[in-house]
Amino acid sequence: MFQKSFIMLLVLCWPLSLFAGPVVLTNADGSVTVEGELVSFDGEFFRVDTAFGPLTLDAGNLQCSGVGCPDPVDLIARSRVAGPAGMIHRLMPPLIEVFADREGFAFRSLFLSDSQIVWELREPATGQLVAVFEGAVQDDSDVAQGLAAGDIDIALSKTEQAAPVRQDVIALDAVVPLVPAENPRALVTQSQLSSLLSGRLGRWSQLDGPDLPVVVHVLDGARGPLARWYSGRMSQDAFRYDSADALADAVAADPAAVGLGLFSAMGNATPLVVGGTCGLAIPATRDSIRAEDYPLTQPLFLHRLGTRQPKIVRDFIAFVRSEEAQPVIATSGYVDQAIGRIGFERQGDRIANAVLAAGDDDEASEAVRDMVGALLNLDRLTLTFRFQDGSSDLDAQSASNVHRLADVINQGEFDGKRVHFIGFTDGVGPSDGNMRLSDRRARSVRRAVAARVDTAPVDMASEGFGEVLPMACDDTAWGRQVNRRVEVWID
Amino acid sequence: MVNLSMMTKRRTMTVVVVLFLAFLTGHMMQTVLTDRAPVVSATLAPDAETVGGSLLAPKPLALPPDMTLMPTLDQPPVLPRRTEETQTDQLDEANADCVPKLLATTAPAAMITLVLRAPCHPNLLVQIKQGPIIASAYTDGDGRMTLKIPALETVSDIQITFDDVVLATELTIPEAENFQHIILNWTGPQLLRLNAYEFGAARNETGHVWSGAPKSPTRASRGSGGFLTRLVTEKGPSVEIYSLPAGQSQLRGVVRLVVEAAVTPATCGQIATAKALQPTAFRRLSVTDVEVALPDCDHQGKVVLLQNLLRDVTLAAR
The missing domain is CATH 2.60.60 (Lipoxygenase-1)
Structure with missing residues (x-):
């Protein structure tokens, strides 16, 4: 095992060819000396193959002598980045350009083809190359293989990966049903959408639309998030696309079209809002996707192996995850993860629904009153926690949210305030059981966040209100999933 | 007083000359460029x-x-709203001497009309620089060139170079925003x-x-x-x-x-x-x-x- 990982280490070592030869590393007072072959130097750490095996040493206190020593002037960090066209060509360029600005480097973007682009960072004074990011457009399976084989340093993907791959959610997207602008229908129920996609609803006139056949356009891969809710088959006659842009163009140009595309690439098509039979509907918006209130949200991942990346690449990844990068991500057409606030007054619809749903039931009305009393003077954060299907484990976006919220709390954003974790359930089962379940989930999320919070002067509380505040109809699986959640409220 | 009235007179003349030149060179350009072998067949x-x-x-x-x-020469030239650093008072004498003259005026949709008269530089490749971009065009047989280019900034610096001549002008076009x-x-x-x-x-x-x-x-x-x-x-x-x-x-x-x-x-x-x-x-x-x-x-x-x-x-x- 050790040997295997060491071989992996050698394969992944960056940039291998630059370093070959013996070095002697000595600390400041000369008390410790290490001799060996230099394997790599990332600008911060030496990796040396010694008689005792491979050692990684902080370069800060060390003097390097010998022919193998890197010339710091010639040191260039290289990172190979692969991912889907949108992430390579729309998301990465502004992120790297703003990162370069922030670090004081000159930036150059070099376009080689629709699938290859290179970004260079230089010292502005000397013109010395500091870092090269080589971007390549590849589909998800190639990206995963490339990462495993060490051909890729940073993988961008919509497919979740397990350890040892390290993954961060860096942006969000969503699968959206699309129709051309001239289609008068703005809202469908989930079962109507299923019938449209499967071909069971063959003519728009069956939905009080024009007398046109329904033409289905589907993006390959868009079924990922959808598959969690929709197990039915797609129409045999569906047109298939591997580019979300091409799908949006086709839908926009076809008066009879219904398509499944991406929020980040709606082009000139119009999104169709999916609702439930109870009258609740959640359109895909930046806020609803960030809050995962919109059910077909698709997290976008940055994957890397646990091996050391050059320092500047690590800095870049940290930047991409930072709050500072969120406005940059927002301009790329993808949805960012900035933590926004939604005031209580902007949630009138939700509350009105809760009151109506409670009806004459005394117990339910009391629960609604309790909830309104508790939340009246608070703001809801867009950051929300949701669970994997039929499980109490957080989904990928929510797991990433644990880190985001803890980071923000550690940075002092909520100092002196109280953070309320408020649990809700779907309406299935007895209400006292749901009350307990929502309380338990809220507590477990609070504990997960608290475990990552240092000693910030922040008070954290949790409470559960069961099924009293539905966001979607409970008559479908995706509606129930949307309703099972832990919201975060703040004063 | 004298200066002022002279300036008014000059302004009027400029307008007339520009209109005429623009019309003429526009016409010439069409003729010349259509005759010229296309860059790519x-x-x-x-x-x-x-x-x-x-x-x-x-x-x-x-x-x-x-x-x-x-x-693009899609419409009749319009009255210039602003003219700077172009020594337009000498335009009518330009035929007589070899001093090249550049006139830059604003046109609708934040465009700049450039009129170059370089009588001693006929059929010459001229470079036009604005901010980060460089374009080029040819003067005609009489050393004239008229073209339109969008103003990339509200304050646009335009530089025209050929041989060892550099002509520069600056225009303020708020509409560029x-x-x-x-x-x-x-x-x-x-x-x-x-x-x-x-x-x-x-x-x-x-x-x-x-x-x-x-x-x-x-x-x-x-x-x-x-x-x-x-x-x-x-x-x-x-x-x-x-x-x-x-x-x-x-x-x-x-x-x-x-x-x-x-x-x-x-x-x-x-x-x-x-x-x-x-x-x-x-x-x-x-x-x-x-x-x-x-x-x-x-x-x-x-x-x-x-x-x-x-x-x-x-x-x-x-």
């Missing part, structure tokens, strides 16, 4: 489609009209084309703006779409600029931007080099260097589509 610029960025079999495209190669420009800038005998497919338009439909259908600045002033400015020569630097009114309420949707690089006898097997400039949320113009390897000479007559070079423009957030 139409047979080398057929249509092609790609899948996943690779070349596919081309299908022939209708001959682009000769107009393709002309700078209302436009965004997507620019392709290259040098030499390459055939590059910027295509804007506005709001769902397909190839050769009304909303397809390209050198074969450049549209007019008037269209942008009306708020009904963008237009293309093309300043292209075979020997000098060339530029295509797609200008789109920003913040026009009637325009909504996505404009797709596709660059085409033709495989010609001059470019086959070579690297197509260019700069692409486009505004981002963080820069007025973000620059991308282009170095695209073109297919070998067996593929002459085909076009490489670059669909990811420029980002699509979205107007009016949903």
Whole structure:
């Protein structure tokens, strides 16, 4: 095992060819000396193959002598980045350009083809190359293989990966049903959408639309998030696309079209809002996707192996995850993860629904009153926690949210305030059981966040209100999933 | 008092001279440029489609009209609103001496009309520099040149160079703020084309703006779409600029931007080099260097589509 990982280490070592030869590393007072072959130097750490095996040493206190020593002037960090066209060509360029600005480097973007682009960072004074990011457009399976084989340093993907791959959610997207602008229908129920996609609803006139056949356009891969809710088959006659842009163009140009595309690439098509039979509907918006209130949200991942990346690449990844990068991500057409606030007054619809749903039931009305009393003077954060299907484990976006919220709390954003974790359930089962379940989930999320919070002067509380505040109809699986959640409220 | 009245008189004369010159040179340009052998003959610029960025079999495209190669001269010149540093008082004497004169005036849709009179420099390649871009054009047999170029900034510095002559002028055009420009800038005998497919338009439909259908600045002033400015020569630097009114309420949707690089006898097997400039949320113009390897000479007559070079423009957030 050790040997295997060491071989992996050698394969992944960056940039291998630059370093070959013996070095002697000595600390400041000369008390410790290490001799060996230099394997790599990332600008911060030496990796040396010694008689005792491979050692990684902080370069800060060390003097390097010998022919193998890197010339710091010639040191260039290289990172190979692969991912889907949108992430390579729309998301990465502004992120790297703003990162370069922030670090004081000159930036150059070099376009080689629709699938290859290179970004260079230089010292502005000397013109010395500091870092090269080589971007390549590849589909998800190639990206995963490339990462495993060490051909890729940073993988961008919509497919979740397990350890040892390290993954961060860096942006969000969503699968959206699309129709051309001239289609008068703005809202469908989930079962109507299923019938449209499967071909069971063959003519728009069956939905009080024009007398046109329904033409289905589907993006390959868009079924990922959808598959969690929709197990039915797609129409045999569906047109298939591997580019979300091409799908949006086709839908926009076809008066009879219904398509499944991406929020980040709606082009000139119009999104169709999916609702439930109870009258609740959640359109895909930046806020609803960030809050995962919109059910077909698709997290976008940055994957890397646990091996050391050059320092500047690590800095870049940290930047991409930072709050500072969120406005940059927002301009790329993808949805960012900035933590926004939604005031209580902007949630009138939700509350009105809760009151109506409670009806004459005394117990339910009391629960609604309790909830309104508790939340009246608070703001809801867009950051929300949701669970994997039929499980109490957080989904990928929510797991990433644990880190985001803890980071923000550690940075002092909520100092002196109280953070309320408020649990809700779907309406299935007895209400006292749901009350307990929502309380338990809220507590477990609070504990997960608290475990990552240092000693910030922040008070954290949790409470559960069961099924009293539905966001979607409970008559479908995706509606129930949307309703099972832990919201975060703040004063 | 005397100076003032003289200035008024000069201003009037300028207007007259400019109008006349603009008319004359516009007319001449059309004649001269139409007669000039086109930079690339139409047979080398057929249509092609790609899948996943690779070349596919081309299908022939209708001959682009000769107009393709002309700078936009779509409307009668209008009264100049502002003139600076142009020594216009000597324009009428310019025929007599060899001192080149440059007149820059503003035109609708934040355009700049440049009128160059260089009687001793006929048929000469002239470079036009504005901010980060360089274009070129030829003077005619009388050493005249008239062209239009969009103002990229509210304060635009224009430099014209030929031989060892440098003429500079600065214009303030507040309206420039209302436009965004997507620019392709290259040098030499390459055939590059910027295509804007506005709001769902397909190839050769009304909303397809390209050198074969450049549209007019008037269209942008009306708020009904963008237009293309093309300043292209075979020997000098060339530029295509797609200008789109920003913040026009009637325009909504996505404009797709596709660059085409033709495989010609001059470019086959070579690297197509260019700069692409486009505004981002963080820069007025973000620059991308282009170095695209073109297919070998067996593929002459085909076009490489670059669909990811420029980002699509979205107007009016949903």
